[in-house]
Amino acid sequence: MKKWYLVVFCVLFSGLLFAADSKKVGYDTSNIFAGAELGFGGYRSFNLGAVGGYQYYFKPEWQFAGFRHGVRGIGSINWLQYSSGAGLFMRFGADWTLEFNPQDRFVGGIFLGPSLGFIAPFNGFSTNFVVSGNIGGSLNIDNTHRIELSLGGIFYVASFRYMYMF
Numbered sequence: 001m002k003k004w005y006l007v008v009f010c011v012l013f014s015g016l017l018f019a020a021d022s023k024k025v026g027y028d029t030s031n032i033f034a035g036a037e038l039g040f041g042g043y044r045s046f047n048l049g050a051v052g053g054y055q056y057y058f059k060p061e062w063q064f065a066g067f068r069h070g071v072r073g074i075g076s077i078n079w080l081q082y083s084s085g086a087g088l089f090m091r092f093g094a095d096w097t098l099e100f101n102p103q104d105r106f107v108g109g110i111f112l113g114p115s116l117g118f119i120a121p122f123n124g125f126s127t128n129f130v131v132s133g134n135i136g137g138s139l140n141i142d143n144t145h146r147i148e149l150s151l152g153g154i155f156y157v158a159s160f161r162y163m164y165m166f
Contacts, residue, residue, distance in 0.1 A: 029143060030070070031055045035163030037076050041156050047089050049078030051161055055097065068102035071095065072111075080119060091117035091156065093134065107140040115152065132156055140165075 034052040041047070057070035072095050080089040093115030099107050112135040119128045136150035136159075148161040 030057055031143070031165035033146065033163040033165045035146075035161055037078060037159055037161045039078065039156060039159035041082075041152075041158075045080060045082035047078035047080045047156075047159075049076055049089070051076040051163060055165070066101075068099040068107075070097050072097055074115075085121050085123040087119050087121035087123075089117060089119050089156075091115050091130075095134070097138075099138075099140065105142055107143070109138045109140070111136055111138060111148075111150075115156075117156070130156070134159075 032052075032054050034050070037047070037049055037051045039047040051074065053072055053074035055070060055072040057068055063069065073093075074095060075092045076090070078089045078091075080087050093113055095111040095113035097109060097111045099109035101107055112133070114131070114133050117130040117132070119130065121128075132153040134150050134152040134156070136148055138146055138148045140146050144165055146161075146163040146165060148159075148163070150159040150161065151157065152159065
C-alpha cells in the first residue's frame, strides 16, 4: 500500500523536476491548466482525480500594489472513497486569485471562492449535492507549474493539487 502512495507522489511532482525557462512573465498572462488532485475530507473520505480549468488575469491597469489578481473557473472529477462506500465526486467552482510577486520565477499566492459538487455513489442510486467554499495557497514555478493546498468543507476538507499551465 505504501508503494501506491509513492507512485502518486512521483507522478504529481514529476513536472517540477523538469521546470523549463519561464515562458510567460507579466501581469496579463492567462492560462488553461490541467493536473491531478489528492484530497481528504470529512466522514473519513479520500479522493484522487483530475483537475482542470482556465485562469484569467485582469489587465495591468487593474492590478494594485504590485500584485497580480484575476479569476478562474475550475473543475475536477475524482474517485471518492468514504466511510460507507465509494463513488465519483465531481466539483465545479470559481475562485478569485491573488499572486504576490508576479515578476519572479517562484510566485506565491492565495485564492478563495465557492464550489458546487455532487457525489454519485457506486452502491446506490441517489446523488448527493455539495455546496462549499474553498480557500488556499499556491506556488507557481515559471508560470508553467502550479502547486496548491486548498481547504474546503464536507467531503472536501483538504486537497493537494499539481497543475500544468499551458
